[in-house]
Amino acid sequence: MTPKRAFFIAFLVSLVLTGTGASLVVVGIVTPYRMLTLTVLLMSIILISQGLFTLIWMLYAWENPKEAKKHTSPATYIPPALSFTALVPARNEETVLGDTIRAVANIRYPESLKETIVLIREDDMPTIRAAQAAISSLNLPNVTLRIFGGETINKPFALNLGLRYASNDVIAVFDAEDEPNAELYHIVNTVMHNERADVIQSGVQLMNYRSTWFSVFGVLEYFFWFKSGLHFFTNIGKVTPLGGNTVFAKRQWLREVDGWDDTCLTEDADLGIRLTAKGARTRVIYDERHVTAEETAPTTMECLRQRTRWNQGFIQIFKKGTWRTLTDMQKVTALYVLLSPALQAVLTLSVPFAVYIAFTQKLPIATSILSFFPFSLLMLQLLLYIVGLREFTAAYRLPFGVSDILRVLAFFYPYQMLLMFSSFRAFARELTGVAAWEKTLHVNAHRKLAAAETY
Numbered sequence: 351m352t353p354k355r356a357f358f359i360a361f362l363v364s365l366v367l368t369g370t371g372a373s374l375v376v377v378g379i380v381t382p383y384r385m386l387t388l389t390v391l392l393m394s395i396i397l398i399s400q401g402l403f404t405l406i407w408m409l410y411a412w413e414n415p416k417e418a419k420k421h422t423s424p425a426t427y428i429p430p431a432l433s434f435t436a437l438v439p440a441r442n443e444e445t446v447l448g449d450t451i452r453a454v455a456n457i458r459y460p461e462s463l464k465e466t467i468v469l470i471r472e473d474d475m476p477t478i479r480a481a482q483a484a485i486s487s488l489n490l491p492n493v494t495l496r497i498f499g500g501e502t503i504n505k506p507f508a509l510n511l512g513l514r515y516a517s518n519d520v521i522a523v524f525d526a527e528d529e530p531n532a533e534l535y536h537i538v539n540t541v542m543h544n545e546r547a548d549v550i551q552s553g554v555q556l557m558n559y560r561s562t563w564f565s566v567f568g569v570l571e572y573f574f575w576f577k578s579g580l581h582f583f584t585n586i587g588k589v590t591p592l593g594g595n596t597v598f599a600k601r602q603w604l605r606e607v608d609g610w611d612d613t614c615l616t617e618d619a620d621l622g623i624r625l626t627a628k629g630a631r632t633r634v635i636y637d638e639r640h641v642t643a644e645e646t647a648p649t650t651m652e653c654l655r656q657r658t659r660w661n662q663g664f665i666q667i668f669k670k671g672t673w674r675t676l677t678d679m680q681k682v683t684a685l686y687v688l689l690s691p692a693l694q695a696v697l698t699l700s701v702p703f704a705v706y707i708a709f710t711q712k713l714p715i716a717t718s719i720l721s722f723f724p725f726s727l728l729m730l731q732l733l734l735y736i737v738g739l740r741e742f743t744a745a746y747r748l749p750f751g752v753s754d755i756l757r758v759l760a761f762f763y764p765y766q767m768l769l770m771f772s773s774f775r776a777f778a779r780e781l782t783g784v785a786a787w788e789k790t791l792h793v794n795a796h797r798k799l800a801a802a803e804t805y
Contacts, residue, residue, distance in 0.1 A: 390717055390720075390721050391717050393700065397700060397727075398727065400690065404731065405734070410579070411581060418577075418581060421581055422635070423640050424544070427537070427539070428539065428544070430463055430535075430539055431539060432518075432538075432539045432542060433464065434459065434464045434518050435520070435521050436522040438450060438454060438524050439470075439526070440470050441471060441503070443526035443792060444477045444479070445792065446793070447484065449529070449794065451481060452484055454524055459535035461492060463518070467496055469508040469512050471497070471498060471499065471500075472497050478495070496515060504615075504617075504787040506609075506610035506611060513601075521599050521601050522535075522596075522598050523597045524642070527792040527796070529642060529643040529796060529800075530596065530642045534642075538552070541635060545633055547631050547632065548599065548625075548630040549600070549631070550598040551633075552597075552598070552634075552636075552641070553640065555573065555643060556646050559743075561799075563764075564653055567758075569742065574738055576641070580634045583683050587679060587683025588677070588683065590632040591687045592621055592622035592625075594618040595642065597618065607628055617663075620667050620670070623672050626680065638745045644796055645796040647791070652790055653768065654768060654772050658772045658779065659787065660776075664687070664689075666785075667688055668689070691772075691776075692773050697724055700725075728766075736758050739754055
């Protein structure tokens with residue numbers, strides 16, 4: 351039995367037994383003591399399954415180095431054939447947008463085969479002025495600004511508008527703070543041709559690992575996700591929950607699925623599941639030399655809002671039910687991705703309760719021992735983060751010292767608490783019908799880091 355199938359079966363069985371046990375207590379067949387034992391046992395099974403599955407995908411690239419190497423950038427490029435339209439939606443991004451427009455426009459590829467469309471709402475004059483200044487300095491006819499109105503204020507609405515204007519073969523999505531690699535179009539053109547790919551997710555990496563108390567964890571999450579996790583889910587689970595940028599999709603496929611869902615807060619992951627359901631061939635590329643550089647949220651509150659949006663978006667996708675049209679193994683993958691933030695929140699919350707129960711309740715020895723397994727897996731994640739930080743800094747030639755290890759040790763659990771609060775906040779927003787897009791502030795921290803390292 352594969353780990354994925356074991357996880358799926360354990361999850362379903364635990365849910366069924368938990369509901370059955372609660373019913374038996376209500377009718378008086380099972381005593382509260384036995385119900386506590388059963389609850390601890392079942393919760394441990396669920397959390398152990400989730401924790402093991404998380405460790406499996408985090409280590410996939412290192413356990414399968416030959417497989418991971420297949421998904422790096424091609425050594426040689428074929429001649430340019432496909433044409434590219436880059437969509438760059440922006441709102442309240444006057445600080446970073448000019449640099450991004452120049453970076454996207456400077457991707458090395460024949461000018462006749464590429465265009466860049468910047469998308470900004472009419473009520474955002476500072477960002478409009480920043481875009482106009484950058485476009486004017488470039489003086490390129492294939493870099494244009496589209497100003498739009500409308501009641502909907504979110505990224506997928508802007509992307510769908512850009513899709514109408516796009517005229518090239520492949521649609522590329524970049525966020526307003528992105529620093530894409532100059533070889534990206536050549537890489538995607540080559541891979542799409544050689545492997546008949548319809549959709550490509552290329553690597554994205556947060557860079558500013560020392561900016562805030564929590565930034566190192568965001569950096570490591572991206573490092574493990576794009577280097578290992580996406581390969582695992584694409585190769586083994588046959589589902590690719592796309593990221594928010596550095597996504598390349600053939601225009602006809604986007605039109606086949608009617609573009610992005612502008613009611614969904616994680617329109618990227620939703621698009622990936624819908625494209626999978628339609629049969630699009632998706633490829634993941636990760637190569638440290640060619641990632642798109644980004645930054646973490648600049649403040650704790652910005653991070654909380656960002657993670658709330660992602661978690662609520664996963665809830666929305668789960669409720670939509672597109673995942674039900676997938677194959678059994680694809681369903682396992684989709685459910686894990688969509689439910690993992692909630693399960694991780696329960697795992698975080700379970701730690702103090704496990705300690706409390708261990709010292710105050712008399713439970714069978716086997717149950718008590720099993721109840722500490724989720725905590726042990728959480729500590730393994732902590733250890734893996736420290737090792738991953740060493741790998742990240744080595745890969746990107748960044749400094750690594752004892753202070754970085756101490757920061758991970760000191761703030762690992764507070765960061766898990768932050769993620770837990772974001773999950774609870776997402777559920778509260780969804781239950782109360784609040785679905786407004788909470789924008790994340792960007793301050794160019796990744797570019798400042800690059801400038802400092804260059805200096």
